[in-house]
Amino acid sequence: MTRPWHLGFGLILTALAGYVDALGFIRLGGLYTSFMSGNTTQFAVALGHGDPHHALLPALLILAFLLGGICGGGLSALTPARWVTPVILGFETAVVTAAFQAATAAPDSGIASLMLALAMGAQNAVLSYVQGFRAGTTFVTGALFGLGQKLALALARRGARTAWVGDGVVWFSLLVGSVAGTVAYGKLALYALAIPAGLAGSLALLATILIARSAPPKGVVKAPAIKAVAK
Incomplete structure (x- = not known):
């Protein structure tokens, strides 16, 4: 896959991460499916108030996200580098589809x-950095910081004038x-989950076609390292 395709x-x-997070926030009353900094804060506040009952759900969400990261990292390590994107997207599609089925079968479970x-934990292993910023992950606070830092350098004429655009587009994509997730939930309720499942599946299929049509890389290429960005 070329850089423009990776960026797209x-x-x-x-x-998609923003869409899913909005659904989770609305459905869970203030908790998240991809924003683990927020869930960690909620978990800590519940513990600080001596309320283990309300600490349970954010703790489970954090553990699920961590497990997703382990699954994504494992798949990334075991898969030939050029096939990492479709393999992890295929895994994400299966998990989001299962989530859709679980939501419609047992909405309150x-x-x-x-x-x-x-699924969101695994998604972070899909793509590596693209010329100084990272898209496709749930770590967007880092992109917002990068936007401010690069914009300051541009205004001070100490950096490229448009270096901040990439980080700005990443943040805007989440927005x-x-x-879209909020609007979709208002109109479709839990059936709104069919949209990210279909989108992830379509991206997995498209990535497979693009890679299959491209020339195989020369030599052995290692899978890209996964770098966590603080949120």
């Missing part, structure tokens, strides 16, 4: 939310996805 996939996946957190 990344921005769509960032929007909470299983679907844990599956979505699992657009979150708005």
Whole structure:
């Protein structure tokens, strides 16, 4: 896959993360399926108030996200580098589809939310950095910081004038996805989960076609390292 395709996939996946997070936030009353900094804060506040009952769900969401990251990292390590994107997207599609089925079969069980957190954890292993910024992950606070830092350098004429655009587009993609998720939930309720399942599946199929049509890389290429970005 070429850089433009990686960038396009990344921005769509960032929007997808925002879409799923908006659904989770609305459904869970203030908790998240991809924003683990927020869930960690909620978990800590519940513990600080001596309320283990309300600490349970954010703790489970954090564990599900962590498990997703382990699954994504494992798949990335075991898969030939050029096939990492479609393999992890295929895994994400299966998990989000299962979440959709669980949500429609047992809306109040909470299983679907844990599956979505699992899928979002795995999604972070899909793409590596693209010229100084990273799209396709749930770590957007880092992109927002990068936007401010690069914009300051541009204004001070100590950096490229447009270096901040990439980080700005990543943040905007999350915003657009979150708005779309909110609107979709208002109109479709839990059936709104069919949209990210179909989108992830379509991206997995497209990535497979693009890679199959491209020339195989020369030599052995290692899978890209996964770098966590603080949120």
